[in-house]
Amino acid sequence: MCNFRLTLLFHLLLTLFLHVQSLSQYGSTVEFLPGFDGPLPFYLETGYIGVGKSEEVQLFYYFVKSESDPRKDPLLLWLTGGPGCSSFTGLAYEVGPLAFGQKAYNGSLPILVSSPYSWTKFASVLFLEQPVNTGFSYATTSEAYMCTDLQACDQVYEFLRKWFINHPEFISNPFYVSGDSYSGITVPVIVQLISDGNEAGKEPLINLKGYSLGNPKTFPEESNYQIPYCHGMGLISDELFESLKETCKGEYRNIDPTNTLCSQNLKIFKKLVSGINDQQILEPFCGTDSEVHKPRQLTAGERRSLEEDLIFLKHDDFICHESHVATRKLSNYWANDLRVQEALHVRKGTIRRPWARCRQSIGGTTYTITFMNSIPYHVNLSSKGYRSLIYSGDHDMVVPFQSTQTWIKYLNYSIIDDWRPWTIDGQVAGYTRSFSNHMTFATVKGAGHTAPEYKREESFHMFKRWIAQQPL
Template structure:
């Protein structure tokens, strides 16, 4: 992967210039053919009472040479000062999880009423802690085949991580051409979980494009990531995390360290003691929700942290299953699991009236799936640290935050790779405060990187601590200290 970083020299610049020429040609063809790329305004959403009190736009933008890949997006304009507020492009993890998760469960202006499905369309409520209070946000369904994004051909449905990042860059350029009022906006790229791989790559592609003069110039300022999967070794930090949280004994922890020598994901089959210790560890963690260790353990939401990257599977892929695998049944039980809330999205997004309101193209997809892990998607990048290093050299701002009760990508893992960048600390470990209470802890570095924990947060921290995460984002995006 280091070669991909160093390829920002002559060959990559020639490649980017060629793409630039093709891009301008495509724009010219589209203008001449009156193929409007503009999205459609959504004023009403089924399940929400009355007109939307915020500006929502949905649409598709075709990417690649023949535009056989149609990427779907939700755009929410800032509720404060869209003319001057930053623009954020948000990529949800997976790979294969729709950006609707970010919109309705994490940082967007709507959320589902937390009532078990009872046969009628789920209701939508306003999220008082939406990040769109201070920023305009594009929620992009990526890669192709995710959410409402679709391919026109079988070949176009196949993608890789680097290809998806190229498509994201092309999407953003075309979106800005179609929305010239945002050309001068400060731009940030954000995401969580698996997006810890893609967001730094996309950010670098934008930076490279700006350097060689690709139009439109994007006013890139930085990026932000929540509980980001960053290296193939992230899962090894689940065991020290479990020990620190009192989930395993001192004796087992010491034996694990000695017998496994810090490698807990791919165990040597001849190492009998390590295998025995891992078996004991897995039994102790069998009924723990790894996305948030204090939440109820629910069916289909208990991946083993030592398998996060084993077998080429990502954290969110292990966490969420396809809707048809959930075996949903009518129930009068209390709303006790987050899975109950996730299920509401299937009933809502697959409703014909909802798809009509969102301007979904008829026949473009089959059943809408929140996390589609059956995609023909190939991962080749398993370490994004060199991208962070490269972006640091270029002076971009970054916010890396971790829900401190997540065992899928523990904050221990995130702090380890940040430390490996070898930047000096400019503001040492301290609490950050919200309404007189500790919201988490933070530290800043000489490379303009801020690391923050979110106290009580899980794998997708804004789901669990929305007020804290909204305050954290608002302070950071406005360059205020946490």
């Protein structure tokens, strides 16, 4: 009798364990977040989905339902670039419903507020932490932390298929993939994988409609456009620009070591722009918020001093207190707070080192880049008729708008809506042009490398019009 009861108890516990595991696959609802006053005014779900043969890679996600009609509104997958930048960047700095209510760290837990320009006003957004070792995503084996860019794209596609199985109510919603910066390399690959999977009949079939990219890395030669961009923006003289063109022949990346004149001109150029913030040339140059700055984990009673946080600033350079770099650093303090991780349902013991908004060390260590040209994917996706929005913050020196225009012209599709301004409340917000392959190009006036971070309102209206298939 005793053995029977033990056996019954074992089966009951096993059933309960499997039930809990099953529920965890569907994610967990988050109603309150430390730093945010009151309950969240939107639906937030976080969770993990395992990918790989033994699900050794556990990808973390934030999912926010549309605040309009989530049953019918588009569903958007957001992939932050890097590689190695957390999708929390999209959630709190670019297109999501959250924003930091302060610009610099003051010693206490950073404050979060609602963003009035969240893309979740009209679309559901799935913010995915990828590749593995980004944000709260992790692996269960050391080997699983190693992957190539193409393997990471495969993992995103596997994640999506499993996520839709767990969320069948969204399978019929129009689906788009979006991102910016380095995501310009991976997003077209992922869209291609989804398209190929649909054509092959892989279940569940995803209702793929298109993709959008901001200031996207696309091909290796785009760095050659930085010098023409700097000349057009008045950062270098006419004489230096003409000399660079003549001596370097338009190739500024792989320089012939015997071409001393080109090398000398490039040295002058680099010195002239060394004090420029290349992500937004009008912003102050205040260093970086990458993992060079490594906050330790904070307990509820611990606080880091303001002086320690501002060590990256020059003694007299207080303008950096108001910079985007200072605001980005807030995420490190917020996400490393143990109360935050508990609220987000982060699995204890899975983060091997302090959370960082961007793990720049991923490239070349655990993440291997095998290609840097996504133009062939754009060619193929254009032939299949998918919609696309390609936009450029026009004050970005990292991926200048000229380089983006160049590869779009290479696709050689006819113009159906020629270059014109697009406006908000009667004011010019940028310029746009549309092509016969269902591709729209737009500039966002005054925006930097991550356009929605610098111009949230303008980016909100741009994307809202585009996804509703209205002219910008």
